Amino acid sequence: MELDASSLNRSLPLRDQIYQMVRNMIVMGQLKPGESINEILIAEILGVSRTPVREAVKRISDEGLVRVIAQTGTFVSPISRDGLEEAYVIRRALEMESARRAAPKFDAAAAEGLEDNIAAHRLAITRGRYTTAIQLDDVFHRTIAEICGFPAIWRAVDISKAQMDRGRYMAIPKPGYGDQTIEQHTAILEALRRKDPEGAARAMENHLETSFRNTLEVAENVLG
Template structure:
């Protein structure tokens, strides 16, 4: 594990920054299922006390991405099929509703935001910048939540979708998966541009269903 102390802002809560740091490494696959998490080593690498590290790891454990085993140690949790499916159910419900409300608020200006996002996403895929592509995917969905007038929807989704994100980092390099995502984003945008609330919701559901199926296919050997 590589932890850079220069990335910490000592004037802000350390536990939140360390939480984001470790969580990002797990989601992105830099910390793999079964790999130990040594709180003392992380604290020493970052030049902090063990307390904010322990608090950060506990928070990630509450999200199901870390297993804390008494007398044994702390490990990155396996990718659980049940957790993937649960995250999908939560995300589908929230984002279908987000799309419905966004359709009512859609304008030429908001259409441009999503068009620019799709163009950047397509470029990232073509250049093999998969981490950037996933970030742009998140921006697309977050923007729809903001357009809907209920930005808290995205905050709830972001917490629940961590397990799906672990699978997405495995799935997106597969041939055709990135292009498929872009096509489905375009279908969502098309429905939103028509102010078709139910069409946008159905396009969102189809998109998230495909994402789940792709993730389950690629992560199958890693799921418990």
């Protein structure tokens, strides 16, 4: 288990940092479906008590990323088609509305920020830095939620999309998928630049539907 005690900031809540560490390991595929989550081992590696670890794992369990089996243990949940589809439905509804509401508020500064994001995303894809590419993808979507004036939309999306993210980390190295994302982000940007609410919402829907289809295609062999 790749955990780094030196990355913990002991002056900040440990449960939140441990939550992010373990959640990222699940989402990025470092912890595989069915793999055991050993709270005692995590606590020992990080040099903390079991309490913040238990709290972090409980939060991850609430998101459906792990399963707690009584008298047996805690295990990484399988990736399921139902889980992927549910995440997609929630994300589509929230992000279409986010794009729709961002369009009337879109200005030159916002356009420049998204242009820079797309350029950095394209470079990451070209250089095969797929983790960076996914992080930049998230920044693109989060920025639109911030522009629309409802940053809590992104917080809700970030929690609900964890299952899709597990598939995304498997899907993005596939040739063409990264370029497809860049093209669709550009279409969203152009609709926002035109201050076209419905055009932005449709472009967002098309982008998320494509991501969902691509994720299903790649994840097919591991779906539970």
